[in-house]
Amino acid sequence: MSLSTSALLSVRDLRKSFGSELVLDGISFDVPVHSATVFIGSSGSGKSTLLRALNLLEQVDDGVIELDGEEITAVAVDSDQVRRKLGMVFQAFNLFPHMNVLENITLSPIKVHGLTRDEANERALALLDRFGLREKADQYPDRLSGGQQQRVAIIRALARNPKLLLLDEITSALDPVLVNEVLLTVRELKEEGMTMVIATHEMGFAKQVADQLCYLHGGKILESGLAADVIDRPIRPETREFLARVHSAGRL
Amino acid sequence: MTAPISGSEEWQPSDLERNRRIERRRKTRKNGFIAAISSVLVLGTFAIVLVNSPGWLSLRDTFFKWAYGVEVLPKIILGFTTNLTLTLVAGSSVALLGLLLALVRTSRSPALTPFRFLATIYVDVFRGIPMILVILLIGFGIPALQIPGVTNEVLILGTIAVIITYTAYVAEVLRSGILTVHPSQRAAARSLGLSHFQTLRHVVLPQAIKRVTPPLLNDLVALIKDTGLISILGVTDAVRAAQIQTAKSFNYTPYVMAALLFLAVTIPLTRYTDRILRRSMERQNSQGLT
Numbered sequence: 001m002s003l004s005t006s007a008l009l010s011v012r013d014l015r016k017s018f019g020s021e022l023v024l025d026g027i028s029f030d031v032p033v034h035s036a037t038v039f040i041g042s043s044g045s046g047k048s049t050l051l052r053a054l055n056l057l058e059q060v061d062d063g064v065i066e067l068d069g070e071e072i073t074a075v076a077v078d079s080d081q082v083r084r085k086l087g088m089v090f091q092a093f094n095l096f097p098h099m100n101v102l103e104n105i106t107l108s109p110i111k112v113h114g115l116t117r118d119e120a121n122e123r124a125l126a127l128l129d130r131f132g133l134r135e136k137a138d139q140y141p142d143r144l145s146g147g148q149q150q151r152v153a154i155i156r157a158l159a160r161n162p163k164l165l166l167l168d169e170i171t172s173a174l175d176p177v178l179v180n181e182v183l184l185t186v187r188e189l190k191e192e193g194m195t196m197v198i199a200t201h202e203m204g205f206a207k208q209v210a211d212q213l214c215y216l217h218g219g220k221i222l223e224s225g226l227a228a229d230v231i232d233r234p235i236r237p238e239t240r241e242f243l244a245r246v247h248s249a250g251r252l
Numbered sequence: 253m254t255a256p257i258s259g260s261e262e263w264q265p266s267d268l269e270r271n272r273r274i275e276r277r278r279k280t281r282k283n284g285f286i287a288a289i290s291s292v293l294v295l296g297t298f299a300i301v302l303v304n305s306p307g308w309l310s311l312r313d314t315f316f317k318w319a320y321g322v323e324v325l326p327k328i329i330l331g332f333t334t335n336l337t338l339t340l341v342a343g344s345s346v347a348l349l350g351l352l353l354a355l356v357r358t359s360r361s362p363a364l365t366p367f368r369f370l371a372t373i374y375v376d377v378f379r380g381i382p383m384i385l386v387i388l389l390i391g392f393g394i395p396a397l398q399i400p401g402v403t404n405e406v407l408i409l410g411t412i413a414v415i416i417t418y419t420a421y422v423a424e425v426l427r428s429g430i431l432t433v434h435p436s437q438r439a440a441a442r443s444l445g446l447s448h449f450q451t452l453r454h455v456v457l458p459q460a461i462k463r464v465t466p467p468l469l470n471d472l473v474a475l476i477k478d479t480g481l482i483s484i485l486g487v488t489d490a491v492r493a494a495q496i497q498t499a500k501s502f503n504y505t506p507y508v509m510a511a512l513l514f515l516a517v518t519i520p521l522t523r524y525t526d527r528i529l530r531r532s533m534e535r536q537n538s539q540g541l542t
Contacts, residue, residue, distance in 0.1 A: 063266075075275040
């Protein structure tokens with residue numbers, strides 16, 4: 001019994017609170033295969049919690065998440081099995097500092113997906129090659145720039161062939177020059193048809209990759225639709241105010 | 253559980269969520285049930301094997317004669333106060349000296365080079381010699397030197413030997429803790445204008461000590477037990493007091509009483525530290541389910 005037949009990810013009436021603070025208040029949306037859904041909204045609007053909930057890193061208080069036709073919010077679900085289908089990239093990269101780039105990328109393919117070391121290395125090196133990081137394979141994360149670290153983190157998520165990629169404000173810790181190299185990488189993935197859920201502060205980028213843009217405010221999706229519509233012709237006063245603030249900060 | 257949340261009119265969980273909660277509760281109950289069954293099976297088997305072994309009755313009389321144990325308990329407790337005093341004195345000295353040594357070893361100041369060198373040798377030597385030898389060497393060696401003004405009191409000499417050995421252990425534990433604090437933390441602190449020492453005091457050490465609290469506690473518990481080793485110099489501690497009683501009666505219950513006294517201190521200490529650590533971890537991390 002699927003909520004929506006064509007969607008890879010379906011979310012219905014999701015609710016989550018921390019103590020007395022209501023962080024997600026009835027969130028519903030669908031993510032069709034090969035599409036990108038982008039969430040914008042100020043800090044504390046619930047974007048990160050939403051992505052963590054999708055990855056089963058938070059237990060929700062109510063509502064349903066369906067991935068690939070399976071209800072992953074069910075109690076009996078094995079979260080490790082669910083996460084095999086998901087890739088997540090974090091704001092602070094979260095690379096393992098005690099492993100070099102290649103080891104970071106091949107850890108899960110070898111330990112979780114049962115690839116041999118040779119297969120995993122080959123695949124990792126091919127990905128590194130594609131994103132221009134081949135020569136960094138034996139470097140340790142701390143030796144790389146922020147942009148390079150984040151691209152490695154994206155490759156680490158990609159190397160597992162996820163069905164859905166979750167990107168949590170992946171450029172927030174980077175300077176504008178480095179932001180670009182990371183966003184280029186994501187745009188390439190988009191062109192290849194990777195299904196993604198993205199939380200971001202980069203409005204220009206949101207416009208470029210989003211098939212569906214959602215404005216999150218106080219734990220609710222206040223406005224959603226085509227990126228151009230939401231950003232250029234917002235209906236709700238809250239959205240307008242948010243965009244005006246972003247604009248005055250020079251980020252549009 | 254579901255306190256009304258400000259700003260939203262009384263929220264009721266959906267039927268789906270209600271069912272999930274029932275299922276989660278059922279799962280918790282099932283886990284508790286499995287834990288209980290498995291505990292009864294394992295512990296019950298142990299008890300049955302123990303009680304049915306051929307020598308159980310005579311063993312019970314020689315090791316667990318509680319009436320006799322209670323009778324000698326005051327003497328053992330008197331000895332145990334020596335262990336506790338020694339632990340307090342040695343423990344605080346070790347903490348101070350070990351920290352000093354760790355700071356010297358991790359410093360990069362050129363002026364401290366000879367001290368760094370000496371500190372390294374000190375740790376290498378005293379971590380490598382069995383403590384009982386250090387106790388014997390100092391306990392019998394120093395009085396033999398007959399230096400005027402230096403004490404011959406075995407309790408003091410024994411305490412010094414314990415301090416010397418444990419300082420070497422603790423210094424290494426603290427040093428490893430200091431080294432695990434990421435360099436970016438120093439960079440951030442120095443950039444805020446904090447001096448080298450202030451950085452250590454307010455940023456590096458608090459993180460380092462928190463990380464090495466479990467191994468430090470390990471050393472503290474070991475110290476409490478090892479204080480008994482100075483009984484070889486003739487000091488009457490809990491173990492020695494129990495030994496004296498045992499020699500009189502040929503009953504080993506005093507040993508068991510001494511063991512219980514040690515446990516009465518070390519177990520609460522461990523639980524207490526665990527709780528403090530867990531609390532501070534919960535305050536700092538917000539990492540959801542994993």
